[in-house]
Amino acid sequence: MSRGRTARFLNIQPFGIEKAAAAAGHDPEVLRMENLDTDVAPPPSAVAVTRQAVGRRDANSWLPFTGLGQLRQVVADQLSAQTGRTYDPVTEVAITGGALAGLLSALLATVDHGDEVVVTDPTYAGFINRIRLAGATPVFVPLRVVDGRWRLDLDRLASAVTQKTRALLLMSPSMPSGHVFTDAEWDAVAEACSAADCWLLYDAAMDKILFDGLRSRHPASLEQLAERTITLGGVSKNYRMIGWRIGWAVGPAEVMRDVALAATYNTTVASGFGQLGAAAALTASRDGGDGVAAAVADWQARRDLIVRELAGLPVVKPDGGWSLLVNAGALGLKAPELSQRLLQHGRIAATPMTEWGQHVAPEYVRLVYSAEPLERLKGIGERFGAALR
Template identity: 30%
Template sequence: MAYQVAERVVQLRPSPTLAVSDRVRTLREQGLDVIDLGGGDPDFPTPEHICRAAAEAMLRGETHYVASAGIPALRRAIARKLREDNAIEVDPAEIIVTPGGKAALFVSILALVGPGDDILMFDPGWVSYEPMVTIAGARCLHVPLDPAENYRISREAIESRLTPATRLMIVNSPNNPTGRVLSEAELAAIAEVAQERDLLVISDEIYEKIVYDGHRHHSLAALPGMAERTLTVNGFSKAYAMTGWRLGYVAGPAPLIKQIMKVHSHSATCATSFAQWGAVAALEGPQDFIGQMVSAWDRRRRLITERLNQIPGFRCPLPEGAFYAFPDVSGTGLSGQEVAARLIDEAHVGVTPGDAFGEVSAGCVRLSFAESDDKIEAALDRIARIFGG
């Protein structure tokens, strides 16, 4: 039988980060000791008070459908968080709770753009932005950022890629994979172009709590003139070590949220009911454990950066945020793909090749330091054995 599949799906690449994890699992099933630095899953457990809140919700019968946009208590808590942490004023009715931050991005893109539309994104950028745009039938415009300038975003770089069909920009800070935290000047440049060209913006702020060395996260929607054109996407996976809970949200202007809600309600129906009560506890409970996790990641980023820079052919800047190191490995004479292949095959260390995040970073690899100190040390020892240092 000849199976027919939609061409827009045939052309998609499977998620490169998940492909690394799948390869790691396959090798482990063969009995090999493989260290996975390819993903982005915090090695810390979800705090007990969050787990307890979800368990108690299940026990009292919160195991059925809830409002598609999310339970009122959680939307109120998110609105309060956005006001206090991000200086963003939204009504709880302008928030949709989704099964993960990825779902929030996906339903937003599907609702906002379609065939004939151009969407601008910055390279290097997260692996799933372009596939989402492709599934929506739109086209991605890539803005290549120069590593020699620390991947700085400028007005000139944005304007050089715009077309009359450009409708939307996707912005991510702190950035996956580079770890860059956008400065106020960079955000101002994005805001100026968005307002002058009447563009919508999706601001992916999933790593907002994970910043170092005095860097501060600033939300685009808080800038003058940006609230009416910005969708803020966030979630609970990274800051609260809740990756498996699959909880995210999108907040923005009511006319946009109304349309996004149609896509969400026809796809996910609602995010998991009892998990949402855990998220309420996450936002309303103690926050000190976030600082404890960030302190551990701070220590690990310094370790991994120092060790990688001792390896011939590796050049690794110190990340400003998130929990990824993104070394340029072109000095080895190999591409990022070739280095990643050698590391998984010979060192049994899983990393993500840089071209997964854009052509500009084909000479890089991404390593997650959201792993234990012992595993990071062991992985670095293995990498050094293969490449020296």
């Protein structure tokens, strides 16, 4: 018996990734650039510790619900080093089943039905739909292309915050664009949060994946944002540990109690052996043993090759992350049409950004370069040429 969909799901849309993946099938000649995976291996120490932990009693318990003390301490130490603010691992850190599980818990703890959450356009479709699942409404602030790079529209940001704004949800580097916030943009975010007296939900899942010598600036290092920021982090992207499904939410104790409750009543506890592997990765990062620097150099080389081979096409160069965007509209095509052409004539699987924003994102197609090595990416310009003929 069907009673129809609940109202909660009426505006929830699929990523579009699964459709692009299904169309590509299992053809080995297709460049798999539709999904945010990577072929770069996780830290060896994390793999070894995880294997050793499987089946051990200390890695096979419901307790503690908010995460193993060892991992909470390492996370607190890392965030304190990045921000200059001391975090209490007991009251201000919750370990979650991935950063995005932490995000949904943070949204449930900070927004109510009818509230508004400001995001960029484009942004991660998972942000948009989690906001809706929490009962709030996403408000989009466009990213603009300036001198070939993404920049936040500061005037639109200032006008986007209202009495209904309860949070800004931002990521740097951002998915899917690779936009990295400048100091001026973070200052504008601080002003907007102060004006609205709202939270900043900051997804730091890619904060180490920066190109061209750019340095990360954590927003909680700003005095205005130190007590407004909830950081969502994890090991999936920086440390290439997608399958571990370990993340964290970190913020002021006044809100973290509710974040932790939401996480507990959703998944109860994150994987014990996964947590120990994550702790090993973060510990290794203290002396560079996490492989992040080498991975970032590899991903930057892939980005540079693609940008070089697609010279003359409307490609926006990312400053970090795992993907870049191509403007289908500037080529006289709809994004789904360009995606279809790329697969049929260029043997490239790429996802149209139809559901990843409001007005800007639907013009673009995403190319994920983190899962295809340089040797396979060579010749991507010829593939594009075949698709556009």
